[in-house]
Amino acid sequence: MTRRLPTIKDLLPKLSDLLNLLSSAEREQLLKDASVHVFRKNELIYNSGDKPTHLQCLLSGKVKVCKDGVGGRTQIVRVIRPVEYFGYRPAFAGENYVSYALAFENSTIVRIPMQEVINVVKENPRLSWFFINRLATDLGRADERTVSLTQKHIRGRLADALLFLKESYGVEEDGFTLSIYLSREDLANLSNMTTSNAIRTLSAFATERLVAVDGRKVKLLDIAKLEKISRIG
Amino acid sequence: MTRRLPTIKDLLPKLSDLLNLLSSAEREQLLKDASVHVFRKNELIYNSGDKPTHLQCLLSGKVKVCKDGVGGRTQIVRVIRPVEYFGYRPAFAGENYVSYALAFENSTIVRIPMQEVINVVKENPRLSWFFINRLATDLGRADERTVSLTQKHIRGRLADALLFLKESYGVEEDGFTLSIYLSREDLANLSNMTTSNAIRTLSAFATERLVAVDGRKVKLLDIAKLEKISRIG
DNA sequence: AGTGTTTTATGTTCTACGGCACAAAATTAG
DNA sequence: CTAATTTTGTGCCGTAGAACATAAAACACT
Numbered sequence: 001m002t003r004r005l006p007t008i009k010d011l012l013p014k015l016s017d018l019l020n021l022l023s024s025a026e027r028e029q030l031l032k033d034a035s036v037h038v039f040r041k042n043e044l045i046y047n048s049g050d051k052p053t054h055l056q057c058l059l060s061g062k063v064k065v066c067k068d069g070v071g072g073r074t075q076i077v078r079v080i081r082p083v084e085y086f087g088y089r090p091a092f093a094g095e096n097y098v099s100y101a102l103a104f105e106n107s108t109i110v111r112i113p114m115q116e117v118i119n120v121v122k123e124n125p126r127l128s129w130f131f132i133n134r135l136a137t138d139l140g141r142a143d144e145r146t147v148s149l150t151q152k153h154i155r156g157r158l159a160d161a162l163l164f165l166k167e168s169y170g171v172e173e174d175g176f177t178l179s180i181y182l183s184r185e186d187l188a189n190l191s192n193m194t195t196s197n198a199i200r201t202l203s204a205f206a207t208e209r210l211v212a213v214d215g216r217k218v219k220l221l222d223i224a225k226l227e228k229i230s231r232i233g
Numbered sequence: 234m235t236r237r238l239p240t241i242k243d244l245l246p247k248l249s250d251l252l253n254l255l256s257s258a259e260r261e262q263l264l265k266d267a268s269v270h271v272f273r274k275n276e277l278i279y280n281s282g283d284k285p286t287h288l289q290c291l292l293s294g295k296v297k298v299c300k301d302g303v304g305g306r307t308q309i310v311r312v313i314r315p316v317e318y319f320g321y322r323p324a325f326a327g328e329n330y331v332s333y334a335l336a337f338e339n340s341t342i343v344r345i346p347m348q349e350v351i352n353v354v355k356e357n358p359r360l361s362w363f364f365i366n367r368l369a370t371d372l373g374r375a376d377e378r379t380v381s382l383t384q385k386h387i388r389g390r391l392a393d394a395l396l397f398l399k400e401s402y403g404v405e406e407d408g409f410t411l412s413i414y415l416s417r418e419d420l421a422n423l424s425n426m427t428t429s430n431a432i433r434t435l436s437a438f439a440t441e442r443l444v445a446v447d448g449r450k451v452k453l454l455d456i457a458k459l460e461k462i463s464r465i466g
Numbered sequence: 467a468g469t470g471t472t473t474t475a476t477g478t479t480c481t482a483c484g485g486c487a488c489a490a491a492a493t494t495a496g
Numbered sequence: 497c498t499a500a501t502t503t504t505g506t507g508c509c510g511t512a513g514a515a516c517a518t519a520a521a522a523c524a525c526t
Contacts, residue, residue: 070466128361233303
């Protein structure tokens with residue numbers, strides 16, 4: 001079977017929620033140096049300390065954005081789904097990356113030179129609004145997350161993580177199975193606990209019939225109950 | 234002694250980092266319905282659930298932005314200093330407030346109708362950039378904070394809080410005393426611990442000569458050591 | 467198939483920190 | 497000035513959850 005890298009032209013429709021905001025000249029300006037990259041599972045997309053030279057758009061696959069804390073423990077800060085733009089925050093803040101991004105699974109990404117994006121942002125208020133809206137939404141989520149992760153107990157945090165994954169990546173045709181298959185360790189890093197506790201708590205949920213587990217496949221059987229656990233902490 | 238409410242005209246210079254980005258017509262548009270408000274210590278500036286009808290600018294005083302978590306425990310999410318704009322995030326995200334703001338001490342605030350701000354933002358990329366830059370910076374801080382609060386131990390979190398207060402509000406003429414006098418409870422809510430533990434840990438810092446405490450006045454005696462405690466968690 | 471490596475699972479121990487109780491001090495109210 | 501309330505300071509206890517150990521299972525690689 002022959003494989004080819006998709007060209008930018010193939011992908012235009014997927015990028016359109018951003019590109020539609022632009023004049024054709026602006027579109028040209030952004031796309032002339034855009035490039036497509038394929039990352040294997042667990043491959044590093046950008047690293048902490050790197051200069052944010054490119055706006056990235058995830059076309060297919062799944063990506064996690066992480067930060068490592070003091071004890072070497074890793075926190076998954078955000079997850080990216082297709083078709084979502086990411087990697088722009090530090091460029092807008094005038095910083096280097098303070099997080100790193102890894103492909104959960106094989107992923108295709110378009111990279112657009114950030115300087116061009118900034119040039120257009122500084123001219124085109126519609127594009128500005130696009131980013132203002134996303135940054136404001138993400139900031140709200142981040143604050144919410146801080147409170148949840150610091151105040152809720154383990155069961156509440158795991159329930160949060162499961163519901164969050166459903167919202168982020170959806171479920172399979174059966175309507176129950178999370179479309180993303182995470183290791184217990186990733187699940188732990190998402191909900192701020194140790195791997196052992198993620199395993200234990202997920203087992204507990206399984207015996208309580210809140211979820212059904214088959215390896216890395218997780219079926220969410222009782223959303224209402226999970227939401228309640230999330231609410232009461 | 235007679236007191237009068239300052240007029241918008243008096244305050245124009247203080248608002249200037251934002252207003253300088255605007256045409257005089259735009260400036261007029263924003264200021265025509267702007268108003269000045271004075272809040273007493275501990276007074277509520279906006280509440281969770283409120284509609285974000287106004288962009289606010291703190292002219293004098295100090296303000297805390299809080300969220301309450303599941304156990305009724307309060308988390309101080311952000312602190313505002315003069316001259317800083319706040320209260321705009323949910324408007325840009327299309328949400329209502331999910332936090333509430335209280336005056337730490339008597340504070341003066343200018344309120345500008347948010348709809349007018351949005352109208353100008355959607356026309357003027359320089360103003361857009363102003364908010365993009367701030368939102369991006371705040372989002373970076375929020376992520377950093379999440380990791381710190383979840384992973385560092387109590388001493389690290391309290392050290393963080395003290396250094397953060399120094400950075401936010403500065404010190405008095407002696408070069409050591411924090412310019413903000415916080416209750417132990419506020420200190421606890423800032424660093425995600427119970428009031429008792431804030432008291433205990435601050436006492437420990439005092440006996441270690443890292444700080445000197447006199448009521449609510451806190452002198453930071455050994456910044457380097459505090460930074461180290463923050464770093465090692 | 468066989469061997470090494472990573473992931474999952476479970477039990478056991480240990481401790482950081484929350485919860486609670488109470489007293490002293492400080493602040494506010496009347 | 498006195499009473500009431502809030503804040504600060506300490507001690508003690510209980511426990512959620514981390515740390516560690518070990519084994520079984522799953523997976524990867526020759």
